[in-house]
Amino acid sequence: MAATPAQGPSPSRLSAAVASLREHDYRILVGTQLAIGLTQPVLFFTQGWYVNTAAPEDQKVLYLGILGAGRGLAFLAYVTVGGAVADRFPRRAVLRWSQVISFVLTLMIGGVLFLPGVQSGGTGTLALMIMLFASFGLIMAQDLPARTAMVREALPERLLAGGIALFQLALSFGAIFSAPFAGWSIETFGIPTTYMLAAIGPVALLLLIRRMQSADDAADPDASRVSVLTNIRDGVRVVRQDPVVRWTVLLMWWSTVLGLSVMGVLVAAWVSDILDLGAAGWGLLGLFWNIGAITSSVYLTLVGVPKHKGAFFLWSSLVFGLGVLGFSLSRDVYLTFACNVVAGGAFMALNIASLSIVQTIVPNRLLGRVTGLLMLGNGLMQIWALAVAVVVLFVGIEVVYTGAGLAIIGMTVLVAVSQRPLRTLV
Numbered sequence: 001m002a003a004t005p006a007q008g009p010s011p012s013r014l015s016a017a018v019a020s021l022r023e024h025d026y027r028i029l030v031g032t033q034l035a036i037g038l039t040q041p042v043l044f045f046t047q048g049w050y051v052n053t054a055a056p057e058d059q060k061v062l063y064l065g066i067l068g069a070g071r072g073l074a075f076l077a078y079v080t081v082g083g084a085v086a087d088r089f090p091r092r093a094v095l096r097w098s099q100v101i102s103f104v105l106t107l108m109i110g111g112v113l114f115l116p117g118v119q120s121g122g123t124g125t126l127a128l129m130i131m132l133f134a135s136f137g138l139i140m141a142q143d144l145p146a147r148t149a150m151v152r153e154a155l156p157e158r159l160l161a162g163g164i165a166l167f168q169l170a171l172s173f174g175a176i177f178s179a180p181f182a183g184w185s186i187e188t189f190g191i192p193t194t195y196m197l198a199a200i201g202p203v204a205l206l207l208l209i210r211r212m213q214s215a216d217d218a219a220d221p222d223a224s225r226v227s228v229l230t231n232i233r234d235g236v237r238v239v240r241q242d243p244v245v246r247w248t249v250l251l252m253w254w255s256t257v258l259g260l261s262v263m264g265v266l267v268a269a270w271v272s273d274i275l276d277l278g279a280a281g282w283g284l285l286g287l288f289w290n291i292g293a294i295t296s297s298v299y300l301t302l303v304g305v306p307k308h309k310g311a312f313f314l315w316s317s318l319v320f321g322l323g324v325l326g327f328s329l330s331r332d333v334y335l336t337f338a339c340n341v342v343a344g345g346a347f348m349a350l351n352i353a354s355l356s357i358v359q360t361i362v363p364n365r366l367l368g369r370v371t372g373l374l375m376l377g378n379g380l381m382q383i384w385a386l387a388v389a390v391v392v393l394f395v396g397i398e399v400v401y402t403g404a405g406l407a408i409i410g411m412t413v414l415v416a417v418s419q420r421p422l423r424t425l426v
Contacts, residue, residue, distance in 0.1 A: 020163040024213055026154035030170045031208045032095075032147060037174020039201025040140075041286065043106070044264075045182035046195045047133045049279050050113070052268040054126050061269045061397065065389025067130050068265035072382025074137030079145065079379060083372020084231035086146035087365060088223040090216040091153075095209055098142040103202035105135050110196030119191070137379065145372040148355065149219065152364050161305045164355050168348060169297030176290040183283020220365035235369025238362060245361055247415055247422045248313065249374050252354045254411050255317050255347075256377030257384045258404045259324050263289075263343060265385035270397060275333055288337040292344030300349065305356045310425030313353035317412040320346035325405025328398065357425065 021027055047067060055063035086094055109132050112118055118125045148167075155163045185194040218224065223231050239246050262270075271282045306312045323343030330336045354374060362370045392400050416423055 020155060020159045020166055023154055023159075026151070026163060028208050028212050029147060029150055029154055030167060032205050033167055033170035034174045035201050035204035035208065036143075037171040038178050039174075039198045039204075041175045041178040042182045042185070042194060042198040043136055045179065045279075045283065045286070046186060046191055046198070047136070048265075048268045049183075049186055049282070050129065050191050051126070052272065054120065054129075061266060061389045061392050063126065063130070064266055064269060065386035067133060068261070068382035068385035068389075070130050070134035070382075071137035072379040072385070074134040074379075075141045076137075076376060076379030076383065077141075078138055079141035079372045079376055080232045080235070080369070081228055082142040083145040083149075083235060083369040084223070084228045085142065086149055086368030086372070087218065087220040088228070088231060089218055091146045091150050091219065091368070092209055092212055092216045094142065094146045096206065098139055098146070099202040099205045099209070102139045102143075103199055103206075105132075105139070106199040106202065107196060109133070109135075110192055110199070113192035113195055137382070140378065141372075144375050144378075145368045148371050148375075149364075149368040152359055152367055153214065153219070160359060161356050162301055164359065165297055165300035165305065165352050168352050168355075169294060169301055172290050172293035172297050172348060176287060176294055179286030179290060180280070180283040183278075183280040183286075186279045219368060223365075231369060235366055235373055238366055238370055239373055242361065243419065243421050244310065244425055245358060245370065247419045248354050248357045249370075249376075251313075251317055251412065251415050252350065252374060253377040253380055255320055255350060255408050257381045258407050259320055259343070259347065260378075260381045261385040261388050262401050262404045263324060263327065263340075265382055266389060266392070266397070269392075270401070274331070274397065275336065277333075285337060285340055288340045289344035292341035292346070293348035295341075296345035296348040297352070300352050305353060307426055308424070309353060309357050309360070310422040313350065313357060314412060314416045314423060316346050316349040316353055318409060318416075320350055321405050321408030321412060322346075323405075324408060325402065328401030328405055 021030070048064065051063050051067045052060050109129075112129070112132065115125075118129060151163055151167055152160065182194060185197065220231075223234075239249050267285070268282060271277045271285060275281065275285075277285070320343055323339055323346055326339035327336060327343060330339055355371075358370055358374055359367065388400055388404075
């Protein structure tokens with residue numbers, strides 16, 4: 001197992017971020033987050049806009065839901081295995097192979113998008129492209145648990161909470177540029193070229209990973225002596241037995257599934273049908289989400305996650321629900337963008353708080369598995385988006401968005417009232 005950096009005197013809250021960046025491998029990890037933030041949203045926007053334009057006009061919400069479900073099924077089917085792999089094998093090697101595969105797939109799919117018949121979405125090509133886009137979910141399912149768990153190995157405990165916030169900040173900082181760039185690039189260069197530009201991300205990660213200096217050992221060497229299924233069960237056991245971890249995971253699932261299914265997967269339809277904007281407008285909307293996320297990350301990086309982590313987690317979920325609700329009720333573009341800032345900031349705080357709780361409580365040897373379970377919501381969300389898309393066909397998109405916001409608020413209040421161990425966690 002990689003050696004934990006030596007403990008030292010506790011830094012002040014304003015110097016914690018600088019102290020984290022003195023750790024060499026942690027700086028590399030922050031660099032990988034920045035690379036991901038600059039390139040993965042380009043894939044997300046390009047896939048969504050391709051489906052939004054290639055699908056029949058009266059069925060594009062349904063096809064966007066199918067796109068989300070495809071990516072979600074791939075993510076969901078593999079993320080628990082991905083977490084176990086991140087504990088069984090050297091995490092650096094796991095990252096290396098996942099990025100090689102990502103590079104090849106991105107170039108292959110981008111090349112297919114140049115075919116005229118594929119661009120029109122006719123003769124079954126739309127269904128084929130949705131299947132190919134699902135590979136995006138597989139890459140995320142291996143990359144996220146491994147890289148996130150590596151933060152624990154790269155930092156001493158006294159810097160961990162601030163390090164997680166800075167780690168997430170790098171992702172948002174990259175996305176604040178990539179979201180408007182994706183919309184502009186789609187309208188300027190077209191979908192195929194924009195898609196292939198995202199291949200820069202895996203190349204950057206491979207170059208960064210080579211510069212890591214710590215020992216590249218498995219976090220849990222004993223895990224390889226038993227089956228992957230047994231490894232996964234060990235992670236599930238932690239979630240089942242610890243009420244704080246259990247309700248952190250469950251509420252994170254709930255908020256992610258309901259909130260991001262509408263604010264992420266189906267939002268292209270909202271942008272074009274309700275706000276009457278194009279791809280550049282969608283990119284601008286994404287920019288405001290990331291402004292909120294960066295503001296939240298910067299604050300938590302400098303100040304740190306509040307002492308009462310559980311209460312902060314619950315408040316973040318509540319504000320996220322309010323942001324989704326406000327977004328759903330607004331028909332003014334500027335107010336909608338403002339609500340997107342609130343939702344983006346609250347969701348980032350929710351992510352940071354949940355990761356801080358899990359990384360504080362769960363032993364490092366099990367962290368990849370439990371982190372994978374925490375991130376299951378990303379897959380569940382995209383599958384749920386298909387069911388939401390079907391409901392939209394019957395009741396309308398406005399009703400569904402409002403219902404999502406109210407459901408997040410209601411569940412958060414219920415958990416806050418009934419789960420004292422989480423509410424009072426320090």
